[in-house]
Amino acid sequence: MTSTPPVSAATLALHPGSDDRRPGSPFLAGPVFASAYHLPGDPAGVKYQYGRFDNPTWSALEDIIGKLESGHALTFPSGMAATAAVLTPFVSPGDTIVLPEDGYFATRAYAQTFVARFGVTVRLVPTSQMQDADFAGVRLVFVETPSNPRLDVVDIEALAAKVHAAGALLVVDNTTATVLSQAPLRHGADITVASDTKAFNGHSDVVFGHVAVRSDEHLALVRQWRTLSGSIPGPMEAWLVHRGLATLDLRLARQSDNALAVARLLAGHRSVSMVRYPGLPEDPSFEIAQRQMRYSGAVIGFELVDGDAAQRFLATCGMLFEATSFGGVHSTAERRTRWGSDGVSDAFIRFSAGCEATDDLVGAVGRALDGL
Ligand SMILES: Cc1ncc(COP(=O)(O)O)c(C=O)c1O
8 A cells, every 4th residue: 555645735635535546447436426326135334325315426525625624524506505504403493693794695695584484593793893793692603704795804713712712603604715725624613614616616617515514413413404405416516526626726826816916906096996805915804814814815896986887897898707606717797786785885896816817817907997
């Protein structure tokens, strides 16, 4: 047997996770589509019994995500499925949970529409004030860092200490950063959720999510939720996400370089009234982001003079796809107020830098701004 040298997360992410090096075996085995497996006699101890319980393609991906997260991972058919797999089984009637007032709107909507229906109090706190909130009597605190779309960064370690002192659980939505930029469990969070639809998969062709936990008890609860609710990912999607993971570090590096170059251009342009990017030294999130994140990420928030100017920018910047997602290899942007939900102004644009050549992207953004 050959010994495996210790490797960085970036290297781990591009290794397929299988130790099968027999001549003729592929680096990454293809997806297994089975709904039923050979299962004679007593099923106890047989890992793959039925398609809703477990699947080898999920296992291969979960194994590698678990290592990257420093915990145990379970995959889900979307980021919201992953969020629901935490916000539902971990709460009981009479509990209070804290959610960001300004994070991804569907997380709030799920909790307020369904979780609250079962006698759970949902308290909203702005991400920028999470650190100072009072968590007495709270069962679970959920944060997004960086928050989407306003890009406030939370000091996970400091917040975890506070949340744990109150006897609560800390859940971090790590969608925007991804585990190769920050691993919340290593900073003291109890649970991570992520929409892998975004940078993690990165190619705008799969909707996917995962949950990562530290304890066996939490793993068993989330697994039971997935098995009983039937909230399971498709094997093809799991395989595509696994394949995409190989280039995540490369993509994050290029996207972060591109985003910083665009953010600098925006910060110095007369048509731009506000820029948020954790990688800009003047940004309120800069200092924590430098300590906590390996990459500042793809996403920038900025404001032009008004909604009309924002719309003209989107229409004239040829390099951008107008789309409501982020973290993909193509640069995308949109006005968040078209959804009427994020508490930002009409002139606010959420911009996601892709993997285009930096000069091409910066040139296109500059020309669109100059033309306003
Ligand atoms: C921060 C964050 N969390 C969760 C989600 C939900 O992910 P999905 O669309 O994969 O269900 C999103 C989607 O935009 C998101 O931005």
